Amino acid sequence: MIAALLSLTILGLTLGLMLGIAGKLLAVEADSGIAALEALLPGTNCGQCGFPGCSGAATAIAEGRSSPACCPPGGKAVAQALAEKMGVSLDLSSVADAGPKLARVAEDLCIGCCRCLKTCPTDAIVGASKQIHNVLKEACTGCEACASHCPTEAIQIVPTPVTLPHWVMPRPLPA
Amino acid sequence: MGLMEKFFGLSWGIHPEDHKRPAADAVTRVMPTPERLYISLAQHLGAPALPTVLVGQKVKKGDRLANPQGPVSAALHAPASGLVVAIGEIPAPHPSGLPVLAVTLESDGLDAWADDLEGCDAPFDLEPDEISRRVAAAGVVGMGGATFPSALKLSSSRKAGIRTLIMNGGECEPYLSCDDRLMRDKADVIVDGIRLMLHATGAQAALVGIEDNKPEAIAAMRLAAAPYGEVSVRPLPARYPMGSEKQLILVLTGQETPAGRLPADVGVAVHNVGTAKAVSDAIRLGRPLVSRLLTINGGAVGRPGNLLAPVGALVEDVIAFAGGLKEPPARLIMGGPMMGLSLPHARVPVIKGTSGILAFSAAETNDRAQEACIRCASCVRACPIGLLPLEMARHVEAGDLKGAVRIGLKDCIACGCCAYVCPAHIPLVQYFSHAKGALAAEDRAKLRAEAVKKLAQARSTRLAQEAREKAELAARRKAERAAAAKAARETAGTVEQSGTEPAAGSAST
Numbered sequence: 001m002i003a004a005l006l007s008l009t010i011l012g013l014t015l016g017l018m019l020g021i022a023g024k025l026l027a028v029e030a031d032s033g034i035a036a037l038e039a040l041l042p043g044t045n046c047g048q049c050g051f052p053g054c055s056g057a058a059t060a061i062a063e064g065r066s067s068p069a070c071c072p073p074g075g076k077a078v079a080q081a082l083a084e085k086m087g088v089s090l091d092l093s094s095v096a097d098a099g100p101k102l103a104r105v106a107e108d109l110c111i112g113c114c115r116c117l118k119t120c121p122t123d124a125i126v127g128a129s130k131q132i133h134n135v136l137k138e139a140c141t142g143c144e145a146c147a148s149h150c151p152t153e154a155i156q157i158v159p160t161p162v163t164l165p166h167w168v169m170p171r172p173l174p175a
Numbered sequence: 176m177g178l179m180e181k182f183f184g185l186s187w188g189i190h191p192e193d194h195k196r197p198a199a200d201a202v203t204r205v206m207p208t209p210e211r212l213y214i215s216l217a218q219h220l221g222a223p224a225l226p227t228v229l230v231g232q233k234v235k236k237g238d239r240l241a242n243p244q245g246p247v248s249a250a251l252h253a254p255a256s257g258l259v260v261a262i263g264e265i266p267a268p269h270p271s272g273l274p275v276l277a278v279t280l281e282s283d284g285l286d287a288w289a290d291d292l293e294g295c296d297a298p299f300d301l302e303p304d305e306i307s308r309r310v311a312a313a314g315v316v317g318m319g320g321a322t323f324p325s326a327l328k329l330s331s332s333r334k335a336g337i338r339t340l341i342m343n344g345g346e347c348e349p350y351l352s353c354d355d356r357l358m359r360d361k362a363d364v365i366v367d368g369i370r371l372m373l374h375a376t377g378a379q380a381a382l383v384g385i386e387d388n389k390p391e392a393i394a395a396m397r398l399a400a401a402p403y404g405e406v407s408v409r410p411l412p413a414r415y416p417m418g419s420e421k422q423l424i425l426v427l428t429g430q431e432t433p434a435g436r437l438p439a440d441v442g443v444a445v446h447n448v449g450t451a452k453a454v455s456d457a458i459r460l461g462r463p464l465v466s467r468l469l470t471i472n473g474g475a476v477g478r479p480g481n482l483l484a485p486v487g488a489l490v491e492d493v494i495a496f497a498g499g500l501k502e503p504p505a506r507l508i509m510g511g512p513m514m515g516l517s518l519p520h521a522r523v524p525v526i527k528g529t530s531g532i533l534a535f536s537a538a539e540t541n542d543r544a545q546e547a548c549i550r551c552a553s554c555v556r557a558c559p560i561g562l563l564p565l566e567m568a569r570h571v572e573a574g575d576l577k578g579a580v581r582i583g584l585k586d587c588i589a590c591g592c593c594a595y596v597c598p599a600h601i602p603l604v605q606y607f608s609h610a611k612g613a614l615a616a617e618d619r620a621k622l623r624a625e626a627v628k629k630l631a632q633a634r635s636t637r638l639a640q641e642a643r644e645k646a647e648l649a650a651r652r653k654a655e656r657a658a659a660a661k662a663a664r665e666t667a668g669t670v671e672q673s674g675t676e677p678a679a680g681s682a683s684t
Contacts, residue, residue, distance in 0.1 A: 043628035045635075077620065100620070122630040141627050164217065166619070167271045168612035172545075172602040174572060 044121040046143035100160040101142030109154035116146035187559040199352030201480035208255040212280040212487030218526035221247030235289040250314035252463035254485035257282040272519035292461035306375040313457030318449030322528035332376040335439040340378045344385040344448040345418035348511025356481040358392035362399035368451030388413040416590040471497040474536030475504040491521035504534035513591045546599040554593035564593035571606040
C-alpha cells in the first residue's frame with residue numbers, strides 16, 4: 001500500500017510540476033480584445049457613437065462604458081457581432097436599424113462647394129469646385145457625416161434602393 | 176446507390192400527379208413574332224450583358240444586341256428583325272416585380288435572318304475550343320432553367336477532364352412537357368448536339384436520362400441515337416426531383432456528388448436536352464439562341480400545349496396566342512409548379528430559361544392555412560438530399576441562420592418536396608429560400624464592409640501623408656526663406672563692403 005501511495009504521490013507531484021512549468025513557459029498574453037472589437041466596427045470613424053472614432057468606441061465597449069449597440073451605421077448586424085464577442089446578450093429590438101442607407105445629392109440644390117467630399121470618411125463623394133457632386137453607391141456607408149456640412153441641404157440620407165440581384169424573399173409569416 | 180435503394184427502390188422524392196397530357200400530345204405550334212419584344216439583359220446566371228446597339232438602330236434576326244460582361248455571362252441576340260426603340264427598365268419576370276434593364280425591339284414583321292451567320296458543315300473537324308467559342312458567341316445558356324452559360328460549362332468540363340456527359344431529359348416537374356416534345360420532334364438534332372458536346376468536352380460517353388412516363392420520347396431518342404454507340408438512352412423511374420443534377424448523377428452512374436462539390440468532381444457534366452439542340456443550331460447553322468420551346472399549361476389556359484416562342488415575347492402575348500385564358504388565373508407561374516417563379520402580372524418577357532408558363536385555376540393552387548408542425552417527419556423522408564427540413568425551418572423561423580447552415584441549409588436544392596408533402600401545410604421551402612437570400616445579403620454586406628474599411632484606411636493614410644508633405648514643404652520653404660534671407664544679408668554685406676572699399680580707396684588716393 002505504501003508503494004502505491006508513494007508512486008501516486010510522486011506521479012502527481014511530477015505531473016503537477018510539469019503543468020506548472022508549462023503554464024508559465026507557454027502562457028498566452030492576455031488579449032485585451034479591443035483590437036478584435038475594433039475589427040468588427042465599420043472602421044469609417046464617423047463619430048456617430050460619440051466616441052473618437054472606431055477605436056474609441058471599441059475601447060468604450062470593452063470597458064463597459066458603452067453598449068454594443070452604439071454604432072448606428074453598423075445596425076443590428078454589427079451590434080450582434082459585438083455582443084457575441086463580448087459574451088453578453090443584447091436585446092436587438094432596441095437597436096434602431098432601418099436597413100442600409102445611402103447619401104444622395106439633389107442635383108438642383110448642389111452648388112459644388114466641395115465641403116461634403118472633404119468630410120466623407122470613405123471618399124464616396126466625387127466632384128470638383130462649382131461642379132455637381134455625386135455619391136458612389138458602392139462606397140457610401142450612409143454614416144451621415146456629410147449631411148450636416150451641406151450649406152444648401154442638398155444631401156439626403158435615403159434607404160438603399162432594393163434591386164433585382166439584392167432582393168431577398170420575405171420570410172413566411174408564422175402560423 | 177446504397178444497398179437499401181437497390182433492394183427497396185428509391186426512397187427520396189415525391190410522386191405528384193404529372194398533368195403533362197394532353198399538353199404533351201398536342202402538336203407544337205410556332206408563335207409569330209409579336210410587335211414588340213423585350214430582351215432582358217439579365218436572363219442568364221452571372222453578370223448582366225452590356226448592350227452594343229443604340230436606340231434607333233436597325234437590326235436583323237440573329238444580330239448581336241449585347242456582349243457578355245465578365246467570365247460568367249452570355250451574349251444576347253435579336254429574336255426578330257426590326258428597330259431598337261428603347262434600352263431601359265421593364266418589369267422583370269420575377270416574384271418581386273422589380274425592374275430589369277432590357278432592349279426593346281420593334282419587329283418589322285419580316286423575320287429576316289442576318290447575312291453574316293457563320294455555320295459549319297463539318298463541325299467535327301473544328302477544334303474543341305472553337306466549338307466552345309461558337310457556343311459562347313451564340314449566347315447559349317442551360318435551357319433547363321438554371322441558365323448557366325453553356326460555353327463556360329463545356330470549356331471547364333474539358334479542363335476538368337470529365338469522362339461522362341449526362342443529358343437531362345428527365346423533365347420531372349409536373350405540367351411541363353417542352354423537353355418531351357423537343358425529344359419527340361427533334362431527336363436527331365438533339366443527338367447531333369450531344370455528339371458536338373462530347374467533341375467539345377472530350378468525354379467518352381453520353382447518357383440520356385429520360386423518365387419512363389415519356390415512352391414516345393424514349394423511342395424517338397433511341398432511334399436517333401442508334402447509329403452512335405457513344406450516346407445511350409436510359410429510361411429512369413418517374414420521380415420528382417429526378418431532373419436535379421445530383422439525383423440524376425446518382426441514379427445514372429451510382430456516384431454521389433459530395434456536399435458543396437460540383438458534378439465535375441465525380442467526372443461528369445450535366446446538360447439539358449434543350450441545350451444540345453441549341454448547341455447544334457449554333458454550330459451547324461450559326462444561329463444564336465433567340466427562341467425556345469415552352470409549355471403553356473394549367474387549368475386557366477384555353478388551349479394548353481407546347482409552342483416555339485421568341486425570347487422577349489410578353490407572357491400575355493404568349494397566353495393570347497395559345498388561346499387565351501378561360502378564367503382569371505389564381506396564380507401565374509414561369510417555370511414548373513414546384514420550382515418556378517410566381518409572376519406578379521403577365522406583362523413580363525419570356526427569357527432563355529423559360530421552360531413553361533402556367534396559369535392555375537383556384538382549384539389547382541389549393542392555398543391552405545398553415546398549421547403547427549406535428550413532427551411527423553414526412554419532409555425528412557421526402558428530402559432527396561437527406562436533410563431535416565423541419566429542424567432547418569425552426570432555425571430560420573427563430574432567425575438563427577447559422578444554426579440552419581450547420582444542419583445543411585447550403586445543400587438544399589429548393590426542390591419543394593418538403594413543402595409538398597407537409598400535412599400541416601408549412602411553407603418549408605419558402606423558409607429556405609428566404610434564408611439563402613438573407614445569407615447571401617449578409618455575405619455581400621460583409622464584403623462591402625471590408626471594402627469600405629479599406630477605403631477609410633486609404634483615406635486616413637492619404638490625409639496623414641498630405642499633412643506630412645505639407646509640413647515638409649513648409650519646413651523646406653522656411654529653410655529656403657531663411658537661406659535666402661541669409662544670402663540677401665550676405666550679399667548686402669558684400670555690397671556694403673564693396674561699396675565702402677572704393678570709397679576707402681578713393682579716400683586713400
